[in-house]
Amino acid sequence: MKKVLTIAGSDSGGGAGIQADLKTMTVHQVYGASVITAVTAQNTLGVQGVKTLSVQAVISQLDSVLRDIEFSALKTGMLANSQIIEQIAAKIKEYSLPNLVVDPVMVATSGDLLLKEEAVETYKEKLFPLAEIITPNLYEAKVLAGVETEENNDPQVLAEKLITYGSSWVLIKGGHTTKKRSAKKAVDLLYDGSQFIEFEAEHIPTNNTHGTGCTLSAAVASNLARGMDMEKAVGQAKKFITGAIKNNFPVGQGNSPVNHFWRLQNLQHSSNQQFS
Ligand SMILES: Nc1ncnc2c1ncn2[C@@H]1O[C@H](COP(=O)(O)OP(=O)(O)OP(=O)(O)O)[C@@H](O)[C@H]1O
């Protein structure tokens, strides 16, 4: 079984962050390990508190797992500040870790801030050049490209700018452009510096999308670990997240998380039918 590492924040509500990553890895049949950067007091209604761990606490977790376990892929989620990003980048370089998926988390689905503003430059300078793929949503893509939020919504122009920061691939997620309930399609754009590939899925009219970005990037990392090429890894991850959003179920009083177990439930349902 392939081993995949997530370096991210904890979501006490269980829908995003480390918790979403480990659930996603489990259903992709890879072994998930985790390095926690921050502990959020969070539920489906929002983020009530954040405690960022010291750089030493993060690096000591990272050293423990890297000295012991061989990873086929890793992903980063909430990294909180520039010191943490810088030290993580140094370790990834030191251990020559393959298949780095960087989800440059800045804001929670609820709108709460998860990254210090000063850290945007550190992402670009230190971590992106080591990444196989970066997976910003449209808002994050604009911040990273240094584009005013009102201007330039064209994902192709943004992808062309972001690829210059040194990752092999850029995936710009369309979830935020399609949050409108009237939207028909949820389109993500993949770019490697020469070819644009669009991944299109039906847009599901729901607010129950807590943890969609974390889940998608963890699925991409799991698929890369299992040996898929990038186009297939993203295509399969897109199918997984679409099904997970579609099959969401009520959790708490706010925006519910996605259903990581939808494929298992479908399987169980059809085998129950077969034997009843
Ligand atoms: N309502 C929806 N219907 C279908 N697909 C969606 C919907 N919302 C998001 N997606 C898809 O989910 C994936 C994650 O995209 P999104 O833009 O929501 O990421 P994100 O903003 O990083 O997530 P998060 O809110 O967890 O930080 C993308 O493939 C996107 O197209």
Ligand SMILES: Cc1ncc(CO)c(N)n1
């Ligand atoms: C810990 C954490 N990471 C990422 C996100 C993005 O959805 C979140 N809400 N919480």
